[in-house]
Amino acid sequence: MKRHILFPxxxxxxxxxxxxxxxxxxxxxxxxxxxxSTPDGAQRAGSSDPGILVxxxxxxxxxxxxIDIPVFSEGMRGFxxxxxxxxxxxxxxxxxxxxxxxxxxxxxxxxxxKQGCDxxxxxxxxxxxxxxxxxxxxxxxxxxxxxxxxxxxxxxQIAVNKRAHNSIASLDGKYVYLGTEITLTQFRASDGKILxxxxxxxxxxxxxxxxxxxxxxxxxxxGEHAGFDVVNLETGKVxxxxxxxxxxxxxKVKHRTHGAGMNPDETELWISxxxxxxxxxxxxxxxxPAPKGHVDLSTGGHGWVTFSLDGAYAYCHTxxxxxxxxxxxxxxxxxxxxxPFASSKFIEVQFTDGKVSKISNEFGLxxxxxx
Numbered sequence: 001m002k003r004h005i006l007f008p009x010x011x012x013x014x015x016x017x018x019x020x021x022x023x024x025x026x027x028x029x030x031x032x033x034x035x036x037s038t039p040d041g042a043q044r045a046g047s048s049d050p051g052i053l054v055x056x057x058x059x060x061x062x063x064x065x066x067i068d069i070p071v072f073s074e075g076m077r078g079f080x081x082x083x084x085x086x087x088x089x090x091x092x093x094x095x096x097x098x099x100x101x102x103x104x105x106x107x108x109x110x111x112x113x114k115q116g117c118d119x120x121x122x123x124x125x126x127x128x129x130x131x132x133x134x135x136x137x138x139x140x141x142x143x144x145x146x147x148x149x150x151x152x153x154x155x156x157q158i159a160v161n162k163r164a165h166n167s168i169a170s171l172d173g174k175y176v177y178l179g180t181e182i183t184l185t186q187f188r189a190s191d192g193k194i195l196x197x198x199x200x201x202x203x204x205x206x207x208x209x210x211x212x213x214x215x216x217x218x219x220x221x222x223g224e225h226a227g228f229d230v231v232n233l234e235t236g237k238v239x240x241x242x243x244x245x246x247x248x249x250x251x252k253v254k255h256r257t258h259g260a261g262m263n264p265d266e267t268e269l270w271i272s273x274x275x276x277x278x279x280x281x282x283x284x285x286x287x288x289p290a291p292k293g294h295v296d297l298s299t300g301g302h303g304w305v306t307f308s309l310d311g312a313y314a315y316c317h318t319x320x321x322x323x324x325x326x327x328x329x330x331x332x333x334x335x336x337x338x339x340p341f342a343s344s345k346f347i348e349v350q351f352t353d354g355k356v357s358k359i360s361n362e363f364g365l366x367x368x369x370x371x
Contacts, residue, residue: 317342
């Protein structure tokens with residue numbers, strides 16, 4: 001009898017002791033880090049238990065720690081951030097939208113929506129989250145759920161077009177962009193008013209895109225080939241369609257592109273050919289953009305491309321880390337178990353004196369005019 005009474009008492013003591021050890025981990029202070037969410041709702045390769053894996057950019061992209069967040073088991077669809085609030089915002093296949101504080105390593109709020117949530121974005125002032133309802137929906141109500149970033153409460157819903165998928169908030173705070181089925185829509189960020197609708201674009205379906213810092217050009221991935229459309233955002237017209245070609249045959253690559261990233265100085269565009277395990281590179285100083293070669297990837301996957309804030313490193317949906325200048329693979333991400341780790345939902349967070357000082361964008365956005 002005494003043993004039965006004593007056992008739960010001891011287990012509670014052990015839980016308190018070991019729990020305090022787990023939470024006594026030294027807080028992340030100065031440095032640049034990759035915050036990578038898992039499991040990726042769009043790919044299995046490289047996934048880990050639900051949560052965030054943190055890697056040190058300054059220390060050879062070595063694994064630093066994992067942060068368990070059970071709700072991520074719903075499958076990660078988006079992972080964005082805001083320097084103004086110092087927080088990260090996540091969205092899942094299950095319709096959960098939430099706010100995570102990297103400094104305290106705690107979830108501040110979570111909301112649940114019937115539609116959504118896909119790759120959401122937040123305005124730079126930290127006030128409004130625009131959450132696409134999800135590419136898996138096909139209805140007249142598809143579009144944006146607009147959420148108060150302070151508390152996760154819904155403040156508006158905007159019907160746009162079917163299969164609302166990826167969204168970008170411009171770095172100057174003026175615009176929000178949404179990709180839906182063969183359509184790119186531009187909104188006024190302050191109130192969600194639709195400013196222009198550009199269609200058809202992207203060949204078929206709905207796929208990722210990126211935008212320059214002057215909001216004059218968008219580069220939209222193609223749905224049937226490795227390549228992209230160049231959109232003049234001032235006229236609302238597609239001005240060029242650019243195809244990647246197979247390095248061996250010289251022919252067009254006949255499968256979709258999922259992922260397009262511009263380096264911060266806006267001189268190059270990298271696009272993902274996930275099936276062909278390549279990232280194709282184009283020269284943006286020429287019109288139309290001209291091919292500059294490619295890099296080979298270690299695995300396939302969902303497809304994604306973005307860059308470190310300083311433009312030194314290129315990241316994608318695989319464990320591979322590339323030197324953006326030399327185009328050489330300089331690191332491979334490995335998780336706490338020593339196995340290769342990958343996700344297409346990740347973002348850079350910079351700390352100064354234990355506080356979040358800057359957060360990047362999950363899309364490879366141009367930053368030439370960034371203030």
